[in-house]
Structure formats: C-alpha cells, structure tokens
C-alpha cells in the first residue's frame with residue numbers, strides 16, 4: 482500500500498507540500514474534514530473514522546455532495562473476509578448511506594468481534610494514489626486507526642479553489658504517498674548535548690527533525706566511533722511501555738539498556754532511538770493491539786486486525802541519520818532480519834549482525850515466540 486520508501490520519489494516534493502501533509506494529519510487527529518485530491522484529479526472530503534458521528538457524517542455529505550463511504554486498508558478488508566490480498570485500500574458503501582456506528586465497527590476490531598458485515602454492503606478496491614488511499618494514509622500517519630470516511634465531491638473546476646471557498650485544507654494524494662520518504666530525506670540535526678549515562682558516561686545525544694516539524698529521532702552516540710570502521714549500532718524503535726515503564730510484555734527495556742551497556746563495553750558505537758512506537762502504529766494503537774492479544778491473538782494478528790501490516794516501520798530515517806553522522810558501515814545489534822535487509826536497501830552497509838537476545842520474563846514468551854515463528858526473528 483505504501484510507496485517504495487527507498488526509491489527517490491518521481492516528483493520533487495517541496496517543503497510546503499510536506500507541511501501541508503503534516504497539517505492535514507493534524508486536522509485528521511482533531512476530527513476536522515480535509516479535502517483530498519487524487520492523482521486523477523478527483524476530489525473528496527475525508528474524516529478519520531475515529532471521529533465519525535452521525536452529525537459529522539451528515540456535515541461531510543452536505544459539504545461534499547456525495548454519499549460518504551468507509552475506506553480501510555486492504556489488510557483490514559482481508560481480515561473482514563471482504564477482499565483478497567492485494568494493493569490499495571478498500572471502500573465500503575452501504576445502500577441508503579453508511580451510518581457512523583457501522584463505519585466505526587467496520588474499522589475497529591474492538592467494536593466488531595466476528596459479527597457479520599452489514600447486509601448489502603458493497604466493497605470496492607481503490608488503488609494507491611487515489612483520494613481514498615491518501616485519506617487512509619493520512620489517518621495512518623496520524624497514528625489513528627488506519628481508516629477514513631470519504632465523501633466524493635462532484636467537482637466542477639479547481640479543487641484547491643473549491644476547498645478554499647469552504648475553508649478546508651486541500652492536500653494532494655501524490656504528496657501524501659511520498660510524505661514519509663521526503664520527511665526522512667529532510668531530516669536535519671537540530672540539537673546535541675553531552676549526557677553522561679549510568680551505563681555509558683561518554684555519551685552525546687543528537688536530535689534530528691524533519692523539515693515539516695514532524696517527530697524527532699535521536700542518535701545516542703557513545704564514545705568516539707571511528708567512521709573509517711564499521712560502527713557498533715542499534716536501531717531501537719521507541720517503546721514507551723518497555724523503555725520507560727519496564728513493561729514485561731516485551732523485551733525492549735532490556736534491549737535498550739543492554740545495548741547501551743554493550744556499546745560502552747565495546748568502547749564506542751551509536752544507538753538510534755527511532756520515533757516508531759508500536760512498530761510504527763503509535764502508542765494508542767499498540768494499547769489496542771494489547772487488548773486484542775489479551776483476547777488470545779498474537780502480536781502479528783493484532784496489528785492486522787487493526788488494519789496495519791505486522792510491521793509498519795521504515796528505516797530511511799535511520800539510514801539518513803547514520804549518513805549524516807558519517808557512519809556508512811555498521812555492525813548491527815538485532816535479531817530482526819527486516820532491519821538488516823531494510824537498512825542495506827537504504828544504502829548502509831551491514832557488515833555483521835550482532836545477536837541481541839535477552840532472557841524471557843514469564844510475560845513475554847508468547848511475544849518473542851511469535852516474532853521468531855512469524856517474523857523470522859533470530860533468537
């Protein structure tokens with residue numbers, strides 16, 4: 482569903498377009514409708530499904546003119562047994578119009594446990610680059626449920642002018658699709674400071690921010706790694722529950738502190754602390770995933786039932802940070818084959834995998850077993 486994050490996007494995305502996408506994501510999170518223009522020039526008005534109420538759907542229909550439909554990821558439609566695997570997103574239209582309760586229940590596994598789809602629902606595929614696919618991507622970028630209510634506009638003339646007259650933010654699907662690639666490529670160092678750590682006194686923290694002001698990523702540089710040599714490195718995805726609270730549901734806290742200690746023992750290295758909580762789905766969706774897991778599903782199923790892929794992370798930001806720090810070759814501390822493959826695809830030479838395994842704790846066996854059995858992690 483997502484653009485290939487490693488190719489240089491076909492069209493240069495100027496920073497104004499990045500900022501527009503960022504504003505559209507924030508609007509989605511606030512429950513404001515956004516005008517989304519597909520690459521075919523068609524226009525819709527979109528709303529995050531989490532904010533769908535009978536009033537907001539009625540307003541959407543009055544504004545756009547067309548009947549609102551629900552757009553979900555292909556993955557969610559497959560979970561609902563409404564569609565086979567494939568690309569793009571899937572829209573659901575209901576005869577007589579989709580009600581807000583049905584829209585939310587179709588998108589949110591918490592609201593629908595195995596209940597049959599509403600009668601008469603019509604499912605259709607909408608390919609990448611369409612206004613519907615971009616509306617779903619905006620919700621996903623906003624770390625909301627990856628689904629949007631979309632009302633088509635019978636457009637006469639210029640979409641931007643149409644949106645302006647209605648005081649709606651206008652965003653192009655083209656810019657939404659390539660947002661993550663461009664945001665990663667615009668990362669710039671914005672601050673750095675010496676921060677002696679209990680486990681590694683010779684530590685400096687370097688902060689990187691994308692041009693649109695999106696989430697920062699951090700590099701924790703320990704000692705003075707020699708750029709001429711492969712640097713001992715760890716790509717660590719943010720895990721609020723594991724890293725800060727010592728959650729026993731995962732192994733992140735052990736891996737974070739274990740990596741800092743190991744790099745200190747080795748004398749130097751870098752830990753990239755990446756703003757990709759919940760394997761890229763965000764903390765709120767990760768809590769939703771935990772509730773689904775408490776109902777007996779595993780960590781992969783839970784992501785998919787929410788409409789996400791098993792892993793939504795991208796490693797272009799990590800590669801960009803390593804490049805800017807002067808590290809082109811790494812010895813990567815990981816058990817995750819995806820990280821090895823994806824980092825290499827982003828142009829960083831991974832000369833060695835350094836296993837990064839920690840004992841289970843009575844709560845995270847299932848999680849670690851699933852990562853080994855279904856995600857190929859090497860324990």
Ligand SMILES: Nc1nc2c(ncn2[C@@H]2O[C@H](COP(=O)(O)OP(=O)(O)OP(=O)(O)O)[C@@H](O)[C@H]2O)c(=O)[nH]1
Pocket residue numbers: 716717718719720721730731732733736757758759760761762767770771780784814815816817820837848858
């Ligand atoms: N969606 C989801 N994310 C989870 C769950 N448990 C942990 N996570 C997230 O998974 C990520 C773990 O990241 P890492 O430890 O860096 O990477 P990894 O994929 O486990 O691979 P390693 O490099 O071998 O540690 C963090 O973002 C956690 O918040 C879960 O049950 N569901």
Ligand SMILES: [Zn+2]
Pocket residue numbers: 720722723724731732733734
């Ligand atoms: Zn964790």
